[in-house]
Amino acid sequence: MVFIVVFHLARHGFDGVPFLLSNPNSAFLYFFATLGKLGVDIFIIISAYYMVKQRFTIRKLLILGGEVYFYSILCLIIFTLFLTPLTPISLQDILKSILPISHGYWFIGDYIVLMLLSPFLNMAINKLSKSDFLKLLIVVLTLWTIFPTFTGDCFGITEMLFFFVLYLIGSFIRLHVDIDKINMKKLILFCVFSLIITTVLFGGFDSMSSLSQLSTFNKETSIFKQTYSLFIVTSAILLFLIFLKRKEFSNKYINYISGSVLGVYLIHSNVFVWPWLFRSFLHAQTRINSPNLFMFCIISVTLIYITCTGIDIVRRLTIEKLWIWIVDNKLNNLPKWCNHKFEIFEERISYYLK
Secondary structure: OHHHHHHHHHHHHOOOOOOOOOOHHHHHHHHHHHHHHHHHHHHHHHHHHHHOOOOOOHHHHHHHHHHHHHHHHHHHHHHHHOOOOOOOOOHHHHHHHHOHHHHHOHHHHHHHHHHHHHHHHHHHHOOOOHHHHHHHHHHHHHHHHHHHHHHOOOOOOOHHHHHHHHHHHHHHHHHHOOHHHOOHHHHHHHHHHHHHHHHHHHHHHHHHOOOOOOOOOOOOOOHHHOOOOHHHHHHHHHHHHHHHHOOOOOOHHHHHHHOOHHHHHHHHOOOOHHHHHHHHHOOHHHHOOOOOHHHHHHHHHHHHHHHHHHHHHHHHHOHHHHHHHHHHHOOOHHHHHHHHHHHHHHHHHHHHHO
């Protein structure tokens, strides 16, 4: 999530600002531009690693949906009542707030679809032998990672479709990778190398492009920083394996703070918040030639993360507890009914797959 906040600062804060490779600050921003896609890939791989062994429940979906709608409606009310002059509100923005899952947050919509389909993906995945699963990975990665990275031909790839590819990767790691046999030093070396290559290729592509005098972040000028880029995917896998490989560690404070990761995303990337935050409040565009740009970005991201986490902790201690009580006591029959239908459907699908 830190990677994603860094990317949004670079993407939205410096949108429309000319970038030149002769400006040292561009190197930082090119690197930051790769982190957002890396963060998305890691998030889905982590989710797949756990979801492949978990049973889908409607309760989780209702709790997630409650959080999304809470922040979407809250931000709409606050900006409508208090900050409208700074951030003009359009009918399209109102629609995004009323329908945040399908219109407001692209990631949330795709992630919920992935959650809904995970039981059926898991049934198919668990039927595959290791060798067949590996063959499937080779095919999908060739079609939607290796080939697009070097040719630009994406075979109709979308973020949603690539989520399925990432789900396969995370599932394969959970089911078939022996982490004890992997060398930690090589993981770190290859991960750093992959990130460097991504940044160099991204910057080099832009420097040769006719768009190099325009904003790097107002157009997708490079295939090397897409979620499906071979180097981004490789870096995400390696970074994930590094944390799997390291000594087991647990900290109750870190675990508690991590419970607000989604809240950080929902707040800072809200359709009303990000234009106000990065442009009107931080005035990021004015920092492009500053010798302190790097420190400005680090301090800004830190404060954004801390502030959003603090807000979400308050929500978790108040509104979320109320919503969970409603889900468990007033809507408890809905998850049970839906889960029962899912179980029946799973049994029938499993019967035909035998």
